[in-house]
Amino acid sequence: MWGVEPILRIEHLRVEYPPNRRGELPKVAVKDLSLRVYPGEVFGFLGPNGAGKTTTMNVLLGFVHPTGGEAFLFGVNVKEPIARQRIGYLPEMTYYYRFLTAEEILRFYARLFGLSSVEADRRIQRLLKLVELDHACRRPLKHYSKGMQQRVGLAQALINDPDLLILDEPTSGLDPLGRMKVREIIQRLKNEGKTVFFSSHELGEVETVCDRVAIVHQGELKVEGRVEELVRSHQANLEQVFLRIIGYPTSLAA
Amino acid sequence: MKRCMALTGVVIRELYRRKDFYVLFVLTALITLLLASIQFFEDLRMVRYLREVTLLLIWISALVIAVVTAARQIPAERESRTIFPLLAKPVSRGEVVMGKFLGVWLATGLALAVFYGFYLLVGTFQGAPSSWLLGFQAFWLHWMMLAVVVSMAILGSLLFSAPSVNSTLCFIVVTGILLLAGHLNIIAGSMPGLWGALLYGLYFALPHLELFDVRDLLIHEHPPVAWGAFAVAGLYAAVYTTLFLIAAWWLFRKKPLST
Ligand SMILES: Nc1ncnc2c1ncn2[C@@H]1O[C@H](COP(=O)(O)OP(=O)(O)O)[C@@H](O)[C@H]1O
Ligand SMILES: [Mg+2]
Numbered sequence: 001m002w003g004v005e006p007i008l009r010i011e012h013l014r015v016e017y018p019p020n021r022r023g024e025l026p027k028v029a030v031k032d033l034s035l036r037v038y039p040g041e042v043f044g045f046l047g048p049n050g051a052g053k054t055t056t057m058n059v060l061l062g063f064v065h066p067t068g069g070e071a072f073l074f075g076v077n078v079k080e081p082i083a084r085q086r087i088g089y090l091p092e093m094t095y096y097y098r099f100l101t102a103e104e105i106l107r108f109y110a111r112l113f114g115l116s117s118v119e120a121d122r123r124i125q126r127l128l129k130l131v132e133l134d135h136a137c138r139r140p141l142k143h144y145s146k147g148m149q150q151r152v153g154l155a156q157a158l159i160n161d162p163d164l165l166i167l168d169e170p171t172s173g174l175d176p177l178g179r180m181k182v183r184e185i186i187q188r189l190k191n192e193g194k195t196v197f198f199s200s201h202e203l204g205e206v207e208t209v210c211d212r213v214a215i216v217h218q219g220e221l222k223v224e225g226r227v228e229e230l231v232r233s234h235q236a237n238l239e240q241v242f243l244r245i246i247g248y249p250t251s252l253a254a
Numbered sequence: 255m256k257r258c259m260a261l262t263g264v265v266i267r268e269l270y271r272r273k274d275f276y277v278l279f280v281l282t283a284l285i286t287l288l289l290a291s292i293q294f295f296e297d298l299r300m301v302r303y304l305r306e307v308t309l310l311l312i313w314i315s316a317l318v319i320a321v322v323t324a325a326r327q328i329p330a331e332r333e334s335r336t337i338f339p340l341l342a343k344p345v346s347r348g349e350v351v352m353g354k355f356l357g358v359w360l361a362t363g364l365a366l367a368v369f370y371g372f373y374l375l376v377g378t379f380q381g382a383p384s385s386w387l388l389g390f391q392a393f394w395l396h397w398m399m400l401a402v403v404v405s406m407a408i409l410g411s412l413l414f415s416a417p418s419v420n421s422t423l424c425f426i427v428v429t430g431i432l433l434l435a436g437h438l439n440i441i442a443g444s445m446p447g448l449w450g451a452l453l454y455g456l457y458f459a460l461p462h463l464e465l466f467d468v469r470d471l472l473i474h475e476h477p478p479v480a481w482g483a484f485a486v487a488g489l490y491a492a493v494y495t496t497l498f499l500i501a502a503w504w505l506f507r508k509k510p511l512s513t
Binding site: 094 | 256259263264268271272335336338339344345346508510512
């Protein structure tokens with residue numbers, strides 16, 4: 001691994017949100033976070049709700065500007081829009097344009113990447129099949145169920161055939177079948193040699209697909225490493241490691 | 255530019271799939287037809303009165319469409335959170351502002367073209383044709399004025415988070431300018447001291463939207479506007495539009511977009 005250029009690099013990231021009321025202190029969402037993700041890895045970014053996972057991803061995408069530190073994608077500072085040319089992003093919860101059909105949404109995003117219409121059509125057909133929406137692709141999104149919208153989200157994240165996928169809680173709010181489908185897609189992307197950086201607070205699904213994980217709590221990186229190594233060194237399964245780190249008495253959790 | 259056009263396409267598609275916009279559009283078109291088709295052509299004063307009412311209706315309706323749709327664009331993207339997958343693409347925030355502006359401006363231009371088309375067509379059928387050249391000029395100037403209004407509303411949508419507040423303020427400012435801006439210098443002259451100076455400043459800084467209003471020329475069948483003046487008016491609108499869009503981009507550029 002070492003010597004290879006990281007595909008995603010975060011250096012001493014700090015993010016503060018301005019206080020809601022005057023006189024309050026700013027809310028520190030991320031503290032001195034450094035992280036590297038290498039090509040071909042599936043990296044699980046874990047932490048309880050409010051740990052700072054979404055905030056970190058928002059920095060990578062340029063939605064939120066860091067208070068301190070820097071972040072790079074493919075060696076390009078995330079301040080530059082071009083850093084996002086080769087990434088695919090699935091937001092935590094999103095509603096897509098309700099008045100467009102799945103096909104139109106994907107075509108719109110394809111145009112933002114400058115794809116030719118022939119190439120775009122080819123990819124759209126393939127992606128709609130992959131996420132199993134080919135039967136519904138001509139209906140406006142307002143008639144879609146939540147699971148279907150999530151799958152449109154996955155399809156749009158893949159439209160540019162990205163090398164790096166950033167998925168914010170891709171399985172939250174889905175039923176067991178939906179979760180399994182998402183896991184399958186992540187596994188398939190990994191087999192294609194893509195890098196996947198995804199966040200989750202559900203541990204069971206992480207062990208099976210991740211090469212490495214990082215656990216954050218209250219904005220700070222607590223541990224980072226290969227899943228097997230963490231399990232070995234803590235003599236516990238990933239869920240117990242996680243609960244111990246966030247300060248939950250594991251005797252209760254077991 | 256390709257990316258701006260993609261954004262523009264989405265704005266226009268949304269507008270023709272939304273029913274509220276359609277209702278206003280169809281209603282105005284219908285009333286225009288109705289008013290213009292009443293047979294009063296023996297009486298010149300009556301003809302002129304009807305023309306005036308029709309044109310006023312077109313002005314109000316176009317203003318509502320322009321302000322309401324422009325004010326909604328960016329707040330709606332944020333509220334429905336579509337802004338996140340959008341900005342995760344290699345598209346800059348400047349391109350988003352530009353794409354939204356072009357979309358709203360083109361859509362209002364289309365609506366406006368239909369309104370003026372009706373107005374001129376019906377006049378022709380009724381045997382009281384207006385000059386098509388002047389009609390075109392009136393449409394064009396009106397559209398240029400709406401470019402200023404649309405860019406102002408987009409700027410407003412980044413200043414005031416509630417679209418209704420922004421829309422209301424835009425209506426007040428635009429109607430205020432249309433009714434008063436031309437007389438500000440006279441009012442300023444009659445006021446002593448600081449207030450007079452302030453009003454003079456305002457008189458020179460404000461975009462004089464009333465200059466784009468050639469309804470009287472249409473109603474009273476004047477000859478077309480001189481092309482030189484026409485071109486200067488276009489340039490004048492372009493300057494204000496550019497300034498507003500740059501200010502909008504400036505505000506949007508640094509805005510954190512968190513959940
Ligand atoms: N826009 C915001 N303004 C103020 N505080 C925020 C904002 N967004 C998130 N936070 C706070 O920052 C912390 C991290 O949030 P987040 O990154 O969403 O966590 P996670 O995605 O891990 O659940 C939380 O305590 C949250 O309350
Ligand atoms: Mg989150």
